[in-house]
Amino acid sequence: MPDAAAEPARCSFCGKPATEVDKLVAGPGMYICNECVALSASIIDESLNRPAVPRVPVWESLTDEEMLSHIPRVAAHITQAETDLRSWVRELRRRGVTWARIGEALGITRQSAWERFSGEE
Numbered sequence: 608m609p610d611a612a613a614e615p616a617r618c619s620f621c622g623k624p625a626t627e628v629d630k631l632v633a634g635p636g637m638y639i640c641n642e643c644v645a646l647s648a649s650i651i652d653e654s655l656n657r658p659a660v661p662r663v664p665v666w667e668s669l670t671d672e673e674m675l676s677h678i679p680r681v682a683a684h685i686t687q688a689e690t691d692l693r694s695w696v697r698e699l700r701r702r703g704v705t706w707a708r709i710g711e712a713l714g715i716t717r718q719s720a721w722e723r724f725s726g727e728e
């Protein structure tokens with residue numbers, strides 16, 4: 608598995624790296640590229656202007672090979688989100704926020720929060 612720190616930031620929606628898009632906008636624990644923003648805007652426009660039409664799941668149109676080639680991107684999102692989450696927790700700890708409060712926010716116990724994140728400190 609590649610080192611997460613060496614991986615370029617990727618769009619959390621399409622998986623493209625920052626180097627392949629014009630702009631990547633960072634949100635809390637995720638990114639979206641200009642192309643996905645444009646696509647999202649067109650989907651929203653469409654849904655506001657037309658009666659709701661059931662959407663065909665994107666998987667229907669993909670071959671096994673296409674799905675297999677996509678899953679490493681999905682896995683990379685997890686790594687990226689985990690890295691971002693750790694940096695948020697690190698900042699909270701730097702501010703003196705307790706493991707109990709961090710755990711409560713994440714819906715896990717103080718002990719679980721400590722076990723999951725304290726290795727970074």
Ligand SMILES: [Zn+2]
Nearest residue numbers: 618621640643
């Ligand atoms: Zn994208």
